[in-house]
Amino acid sequence: MAYPYVSDREVRVLSKNFGDPSARRLDTYVERGGYSALKKAFELGPDGVVDVVKASGLRGRGGAGFPTGVKWSFMPKDSNKPHYLLCNADESEPGTFKDRELIRWDPHQLIEGVLIGAYAIRAEHAYIYCRGEFFETTQVLARALEEAYEKGYVGKDIQGSGVDIDITVHLGAGAYICGEETGLMNSLEGQRGQPRIKPPFPAAVGAFGMPSTINNVETLAAIPHIVAHGGEWYRQWGTEKSPGTKLFCVSGHVNKPGNYELPLGFPLMDLIEDVCGGMRDGKALKAVIPGGSSVPILNAAECAACSLDYEGVVEAGSMLGCASVIVMDENTDIVKQVRRMVQFYAHESCGQCTPCREGTAWMTKILQRIEDGRGTEDDLQTLLDMGVQMTGTTICVLSDSAAAPVESSILKFKDEYLALIRRGERVGAA
Amino acid sequence: MSDAPFKNPGWAGNTGEFDLTEDEVRGDDFVGSRPSGGGHPSVSATYPYMLAEKNPDTPLFEGAYKERFEKILTRYPTKQAALLPALALAQEIRGYVSPQSMDRVAELLELSSAYVRGVTTFYTMYNKAPVGRHLVQVCTNISCNLCGAEDVLAAFLRYTDTELGEMSEDGNFTVIEAECLAACGFPTCVQINSRYYENVTPAEVPKIIERLKAGAAGGDV
Ligand SMILES: Cc1cc2nc3c(=O)[nH]c(=O)nc-3n(C[C@H](O)[C@H](O)[C@H](O)COP(=O)(O)O)c2cc1C
Ligand code: SF4
Ligand code: FES
Numbered sequence: 267m268a269y270p271y272v273s274d275r276e277v278r279v280l281s282k283n284f285g286d287p288s289a290r291r292l293d294t295y296v297e298r299g300g301y302s303a304l305k306k307a308f309e310l311g312p313d314g315v316v317d318v319v320k321a322s323g324l325r326g327r328g329g330a331g332f333p334t335g336v337k338w339s340f341m342p343k344d345s346n347k348p349h350y351l352l353c354n355a356d357e358s359e360p361g362t363f364k365d366r367e368l369i370r371w372d373p374h375q376l377i378e379g380v381l382i383g384a385y386a387i388r389a390e391h392a393y394i395y396c397r398g399e400f401f402e403t404t405q406v407l408a409r410a411l412e413e414a415y416e417k418g419y420v421g422k423d424i425q426g427s428g429v430d431i432d433i434t435v436h437l438g439a440g441a442y443i444c445g446e447e448t449g450l451m452n453s454l455e456g457q458r459g460q461p462r463i464k465p466p467f468p469a470a471v472g473a474f475g476m477p478s479t480i481n482n483v484e485t486l487a488a489i490p491h492i493v494a495h496g497g498e499w500y501r502q503w504g505t506e507k508s509p510g511t512k513l514f515c516v517s518g519h520v521n522k523p524g525n526y527e528l529p530l531g532f533p534l535m536d537l538i539e540d541v542c543g544g545m546r547d548g549k550a551l552k553a554v555i556p557g558g559s560s561v562p563i564l565n566a567a568e569c570a571a572c573s574l575d576y577e578g579v580v581e582a583g584s585m586l587g588c589a590s591v592i593v594m595d596e597n598t599d600i601v602k603q604v605r606r607m608v609q610f611y612a613h614e615s616c617g618q619c620t621p622c623r624e625g626t627a628w629m630t631k632i633l634q635r636i637e638d639g640r641g642t643e644d645d646l647q648t649l650l651d652m653g654v655q656m657t658g659t660t661i662c663v664l665s666d667s668a669a670a671p672v673e674s675s676i677l678k679f680k681d682e683y684l685a686l687i688r689r690g691e692r693v694g695a696a
Numbered sequence: 697m698s699d700a701p702f703k704n705p706g707w708a709g710n711t712g713e714f715d716l717t718e719d720e721v722r723g724d725d726f727v728g729s730r731p732s733g734g735g736h737p738s739v740s741a742t743y744p745y746m747l748a749e750k751n752p753d754t755p756l757f758e759g760a761y762k763e764r765f766e767k768i769l770t771r772y773p774t775k776q777a778a779l780l781p782a783l784a785l786a787q788e789i790r791g792y793v794s795p796q797s798m799d800r801v802a803e804l805l806e807l808s809s810a811y812v813r814g815v816t817t818f819y820t821m822y823n824k825a826p827v828g829r830h831l832v833q834v835c836t837n838i839s840c841n842l843c844g845a846e847d848v849l850a851a852f853l854r855y856t857d858t859e860l861g862e863m864s865e866d867g868n869f870t871v872i873e874a875e876c877l878a879a880c881g882f883p884t885c886v887q888i889n890s891r892y893y894e895n896v897t898p899a900e901v902p903k904i905i906e907r908l909k910a911g912a913a914g915g916d917v
Contacts, residue, residue: 358878434737453780610876
């Protein structure tokens, strides 16, 4: 089997069925041991499941890396209100393309994870919020869910356990901000997907005003494996603080882009040079964005020492985010690419907060001006000042995310900005 | 569906060592045909297809669409939560969400027209004006951009003979730029109606256009 590319350095736990179309069928999934973790979860009881997940040290794969078991334990235990589990399948962070693969190759793995998660937080209804563009992917999930309902794995009295859990698949309609947890809740409720001011936090007041927990697709897909094998088992990979395996989405100028499941703590240069077959056309590495477009950019020197776990990437000067590694070679026009990213944030800003709404729009204009050779050296200071004003001042972190690539690229690739400003020279413009 | 060899069938297959068919990669073989009444209520909200044949005058929420709409309502604690799925259904049959469609949805869900308008305009996937039979969305965000997305966009505009966002004279195509489509490792990613085409290079654009014109990609897409 050769899902577009595989590497012998991978540890394929979540991604073992990538490239195998038969795994979409419930019978095949069950034959390979599927839904046995659900049965085990029912034996452990909700609090027992939370303990196993806590012991595994699993951290949320949606970007923030918050420990999943701890998040689940925030849910009230004796509330008589309905509880909701929300699965975040809005995957829109530029550079990220793992959740779509997890859903379309192994839908039952996600359904089982959603069921266990819902059980652990005492939810009777879970919503899987897929981004609207995922028509094809969502259909695969829909068919799998129908099969699971038909065979009694979802719905009333699951497999004779007395447990009732419904799952509904919901589609968004094209808005990056609906990936933010409270934006997603508003969107699910039929509103504009604008993030809410916190507190109250979702565990107290979430979807439809009820206690809710939200988890990323990859987080929930890991749950059946952790429950089946135990927390310690999961810790055989990764580091003390970042245990387990993680899907790395590699895009850009490498020979073999794609999804690779690797133990956390994997060296960034090994990922590029070995797993991904090196740089395309033998070019030199210029920069890497290690965690999706919302995190600071790393220059080649910083990459050399970067280990891909939550702490390691912070040490190197960025963040792991959703482990979306965007690789850029020596010919990359950094100013142009940063402008393109900021343009994205300007397009996706929900408009509630002035620093974000105005900041992203003005940053785009100034960067465009520099790119067009009409910039001044003062513009760079203006951009840096705006970045400061846009960080930590808004309802959600989209604003901070827009500022991150601008600030980091001005600090690390100032020469490229200056060359454009002084001589109108682009670096590596093709 | 896919018999003639086609170098870029719209999946990651031609980058690696896949020996799967296009249907297997897309999951079409597993999904089978789409139940017009929406199938199980848990997934009734997931079939808002972008149909090639659009008719702005089709009555809303009748027949199979009424069935789907009613199933959707059963899955949420509030009526308002059915707003996004309802708008998607309206777009599926009419091709875009007109002010009249918004008013009708508002009425059905007991919301004000102004509120529904406010929500509709927030989301980019609701077309506010009619689009061509094939809505071509080319991702030009960073990962695709690094690998030549702007050239792919230019090729689509050239071969459809349109300006960005404008419908072609024969009503076949509207080409727009898209933000990241979550297929960044298979650049350039292009979404055409409901389908993803991955690893698209400018050289493949004329072939894709011919294929669409010939209807080879199925009536729905
Ligand atoms: C602007 C913005 C966009 C986000 N987009 C996504 C997304 O597409 N998918 C996702 O899982 N999390 C996204 N997140 C993170 C979520 O808010 C949330 O932290 C996450 O879904 C929690 O799941 P986890 O604990 O399993 O990581 C986004 C956050 C922000 C601020
Ligand atoms: S920071 Fe931006 S996206 Fe987030 S709530 Fe404020 S305006 Fe909206
Ligand atoms: S950047 Fe094009 S699909 Fe993500």
